[in-house]
Amino acid sequence: MGLYKSKYTAKPLPPVDLPELRVVGKPLRRVDALAKAVGKTVYAGDFSMPGMLYAKVFRSTVPSARIKRLDVSKARALPGVACVLTAEDLPDGKLVTDIPGQTGQKVRKGSLTSVLARDRVRFVGEPIALVAAETLEIAEKALEMIEIEYEELPGVFDPLEAMKPGAPIVYEPDNIVARWKIRKGDVHAGMAEADLIIENTYRVPFVEHAYLEPEAGVAWVDERGVINIRVSTQVVEHFRSIAKAVGVPQNKIRTIGTMVGGGFGGKEDITVEIFLALLAKHTQRPVKLVYTREESMMSQSKRHPFIITHRTGVKRNGRIVAAEIDLVADSGAYPYLSPYVLLYAVVMATGPYRIPNVRVDGVAVATNNPFTSAFRGFGGPQAAFAYEQQMDAIAEALGMDPMEVRRINYLRTGDTNATGQVIESAAWLEETATRALEALGEKEPDRGSVKIGRGVASYFQSYGRITWLHDTSRAWVGVELDGTVVVRSGVPDLGAGQVNSLAQITAEVLGVPLDQVTVYSTDSALTPLAGTSTATRQLYMSGNAVYQAASAVRKVLLDRASKHFEEDPKDLDMAEGRIFVKHNPEQSISLAEMAQICAAEGLPLSNLALFRAPFTDPLDPENLQGRVFPDFTFGAQAVEVAVDTETGEITLLKSVACHDIGRAINRAAVEGQIEGGSSQGLGYALLEEYVMEEGIPKTVTLSEYLIPTSMDFPPTKAIVLESGSGKGPFGAKGIGEPSLTPAAAAVANAVADAIGVRIHELPITPEKVLEALKRIK
């Protein structure tokens, strides 16, 4: 239908004042890169210990049943089996599936579940028993000797069905896991004022994280009686929930994280930790547990399927005057982070637009599907798929250019979003969208039955946790007597460069080369707790904590150097391992010498800092009016596609993503996030669906569940803008999750642009294209 113009031109950016820095912003080789390149980095599944046992998990094969009989006696009797545990052995074995906490927030009702199923299973893959044996082969054999009889119960596999009266109850009291509402302005008056009301329903499927590293860990009890768990996790703070589940004090569990082989939210919830801790405690021997790929895919969380209905009231001039949005999320068999994912989707449901009158109703519903929880974007990509297609549908209905409709309605700094939160940082929505479109260049012409289309999607996505969770991060920075630097921070590194960012920030503040900084991370006992590597929060939170700690050490050094040089501290600077007088750089002293002077005089050469996000009170769930997040990242993605109207085949021709990331700490790492996030978003758009049939997963290998290969998509061009307006160190925002959010909507808009009919459901497959074309014929 050619909704989009064939060419867009971006306006110049507003002026920003970004001082040139020495280390920050440079595309330096990441501190973790070479060890990973040569295979030196040791991942969670690579550890072995003397006398180690091998564990396996016995899991349910039916989605909804009562366990009539469970007999593990034959497995226990098998030579070489050290331990078999069932729910009977764990009278208090409760697992908190709620949001991982650092500050003892209230735990949501219904979020406690059994570590091992006691008498009822609710999804395929639910853990029922644990085995530890001398070899993996014996453990596998023991699993086969566990006898179980189920009495199958009616299940419910569709969230809409699950909300109906008389539907099977997945767990008490009913299937409603969470509800959130936004009430802003007067939506009825707003709709009455509208010239046109546009209504559409959008659907997105289950999606698998498909990190390359399956869940893994090793646990052992040490001489202090502490259960140590070396594990691939996004959250070392889970040690508290693990302690509760295992029944030991919190100071008797230590979580030692490893470099994570991909997380994307899938290693945000507890995975192997409790099983390992229980088996180590019962056997008093080291135990290793590594999931197989099928087990990982079958038993771990998925991205929430959503059904999202938009009803938007617009004026003829393109102004949106009212929005009514209903969201239904499939929470699966246990709550986990569903209430929070739903909250994010509800808050972002309107998109980055000024809408005076808003009603949003979100509900998360229990089913006998796999549990759904965190996945990069955390409700944001689902919301964006709907709101950005809705923007194009509005443009089409009004006969306007889609960029013009967006431009009229975009949020600007100082505006309030749907929850009434003021946008405090730069909101470069038009800037990013037009740059992404512009970079697509000239549109290719149609080739017979192959139609070319392009589409854009803008988004806003929070970085940092919900402000009523009272988020904090700690970091320790110290200078050694030879001028080298040590950082201690509990941050888990998922591969996004979390550790490297802390090193680059510290190197900048203390004026040392990057290779002079050593970072110790992700140990719940020995590194200061930095919170979760989730919610696009680590650069913002731990970056600020490290900045604070390094700045405090810098102040000590410069104050002492000011006496040494008889110069004011503000006339001194630090670079390349030296402290020098700015107006006369020849006058300098090495960091090592100054550190030795400070040490001899008993001055503190280290600092433990605590960074606090803004703290707010919880909002009224009936209207959600107030601050929910510290701040937002803004950006856009534009794509060009070719759609063969005879075969339905969709080929991605070009992809450009433009994000304002505030300030790049490491430019290559930022681009890497954008390119990788885009790839996951394009997979979401065109390839990925975790298929369930009546609760039975059908895509549990990487040959059935297709993630993008090197052959599927052209590279996404990353355009990195720096407004310097973020709340992170040096004005940085976050990019981990935002990089994924707009891709699927952009593709959907491009397909609609190409073929003249809109596909409201992911993934956009050739079958759906052909079906959609049939509708208009």
Add this chain to the structure above:
Amino acid sequence: METKVVTLHINGRTHQIALPPNRTLLQTLRDLGYTDVKNGCEKGDCGACAVLLNGKPVNSCLVLAWQADGAEIVTNGGLGDQAHPHVIQEAFADAGAIQCGYCTPGMIVSTKALLDRNPHPTDEEIREAISGNLCRCTGYVKIVEAIKLAAERMAAAKEGR
């Protein structure tokens, strides 16, 4: 299960070990301490366990150790170390091609095999050569750049530049 003594030449070291017939080369390598060979799926779907078997790239999860009796095996760790990294390893680090790093050893093995037979590959040939190696982090953009960088550096070294 009946075992057989198998001789494996791995990264220049020789191992003789008694193994049952169903033991894969992947399990064997990892049990021997070559944990740079990653286990991602054990189905040949992901490429994380790729090694060079007599110079040819294979998914070691799809090869039985018995089949590798007498073979020369090179893992990514055998190409270089932190003090003396292989040109390809260094290029991956320099190009920002490494995020979580779990696919990296297999990627580099596939790259080595590619550049051994085709020192000047096109983008398309690069993408084809690594199409059996899944990466969930990078979108392959900087991996392709790293392979081009490695090819350039190897060519430059050959010409003595």
